[in-house]
Amino acid sequence: MIVVPMAVVLGLSAVLFGIGMFGFLARRNIILMLVSVEVMLNAVNLSLAGFSRQWNDPRGQMLALFVIAVAAAEVGVGLGLIIALNRNRSTADVDDLTKLKW
Amino acid sequence: MTLTTAQVVFCYFAGASVISALLAVTRRNPVHSMLWLLALFLHVAGLYLLLGAEFLAVVQVIVYAGAILVFYLFVQMLLDVPGEEQRSRYSAHWPFAAAGGLSLAGLALLALSDGAFWLVPESAPPQPAHSDVRLPEYTGSLTDVGNELFRRFAVPFELASLVLLAAIVGAVVLAGRRADES
Numbered sequence: 001m002i003v004v005p006m007a008v009v010l011g012l013s014a015v016l017f018g019i020g021m022f023g024f025l026a027r028r029n030i031i032l033m034l035v036s037v038e039v040m041l042n043a044v045n046l047s048l049a050g051f052s053r054q055w056n057d058p059r060g061q062m063l064a065l066f067v068i069a070v071a072a073a074e075v076g077v078g079l080g081l082i083i084a085l086n087r088n089r090s091t092a093d094v095d096d097l098t099k100l101k102w
Numbered sequence: 103m104t105l106t107t108a109q110v111v112f113c114y115f116a117g118a119s120v121i122s123a124l125l126a127v128t129r130r131n132p133v134h135s136m137l138w139l140l141a142l143f144l145h146v147a148g149l150y151l152l153l154g155a156e157f158l159a160v161v162q163v164i165v166y167a168g169a170i171l172v173f174y175l176f177v178q179m180l181l182d183v184p185g186e187e188q189r190s191r192y193s194a195h196w197p198f199a200a201a202g203g204l205s206l207a208g209l210a211l212l213a214l215s216d217g218a219f220w221l222v223p224e225s226a227p228p229q230p231a232h233s234d235v236r237l238p239e240y241t242g243s244l245t246d247v248g249n250e251l252f253r254r255f256a257v258p259f260e261l262a263s264l265v266l267l268a269a270i271v272g273a274v275v276l277a278g279r280r281a282d283e284s
Contacts, residue, residue: 003108003152007214012116012149014214016123018207023127025199026192031132031178035139038170039123042146045162049155058250061155062258065251068165069262073269075170079177080276087279092183095193 009050016043029092030085034078041071112152119145130191132178136171143167157247 016039023036045064052060082092089096105113119142126138143166150159192199251259 003106004112008112008116009149009153011211011214012120014210015120015207018203018210019120019123019127020203021206022199022203025202026196027127028189028191028193029132029183029186031174031181032127032135035132035135035174036127038139038166039126039142042142042166045158046146046149049150049153049158052155053153058246061158061247062250062255064155064158065161065247066258066262068161070265072165072170073265075173076269076273077276079173080273082177083180083277084279086181086183090182090184092181092186093189 006050006054010047013043013047013050016040016046028095030082030094030097031079031092033094034075034082037074038071041067108152112149115145115148115152119149128191130187132186133175136174136178139174140167140171143171157244 020036020039020041020043023039024033027033027036045067048060048064048067050060052058052064085097086092089099091097122138122141122145126135126142129135129138143162147159147162147167150156150162
């Protein structure tokens with residue numbers, strides 16, 4: 001049973017990825033940049049699940065599962081870094097994190 | 103063109119996920135953003151169900167909507183960011199970011215649109231290129247996922263646990279340090 005053609009799934013995935021990319025590049029708040037990364041990861045996982053269905057091959061789902069595991073690790077380290085940053089500078093703004101700049 | 107029920111449900115999930123993704127990256131209040139992200143995760147889980155990836159849908163709800171999102175909310179509450187709501191949401195270069203995102207999505211849609219883009223069910227699912235080996239009927243069920251995960255992907259599975267352990271240690275080291283020690 002194929003509900004929709006693969007191209008529709010890929011197009012939805014591309015639109016979601018574009019939204020996440022805009023958010024990552026445009027937002028100031030560093031936490032919301034990480035939120036945008038989550039949107040992009042979901043877009044890629046969606047296309048992987050679609051490929052898995054299309055080619056009748058479980059490897060796509062496996063890859064999506066590992067992407068989820070690595071995303072969990074990324075969130076743990078990323079948010080730990082944000083907490084460490086926030087302890088030194090009371091801000092969540094990437095434009096304020098200029099300690100290396102003279 | 104008549105749509106089947108599954109296609110209508112797919113359209114709903116697709117539209118709702120695009121709208122909630124847009125709202126998640128544009129809301130001023132970070133907590134509102136994260137709640138829209140929760141809506142996105144749940145709708146993507148519905149899409150996984152429609153694509154026949156039941157286990158992935160369950161993992162999406164438990165890990166993403168359950169664990170990762172709660173982690174985001176906790177960290178947002180821990181942070182001390184005075185005056186966040188008064189400042190502008192976007193950096194000064196946001197038009198370039200919008201152009202980048204739009205052109206990426208537009209180019210991908212353009213590349214896809216010469217094929218069967220609209221909702222026409224395909225007559226037969228294409229076989230993999232190596233179809234001389236007859237694959238067993240793959241249903242995406244929990245049995246298939248478990249067989250794959252603990253046979254062919256056993257080593258990556260164990261490596262994933264190592265990656266998560268390293269992330270736990272790293273998060274504790276990074277976030278547990280006192281300010282006067284650094």
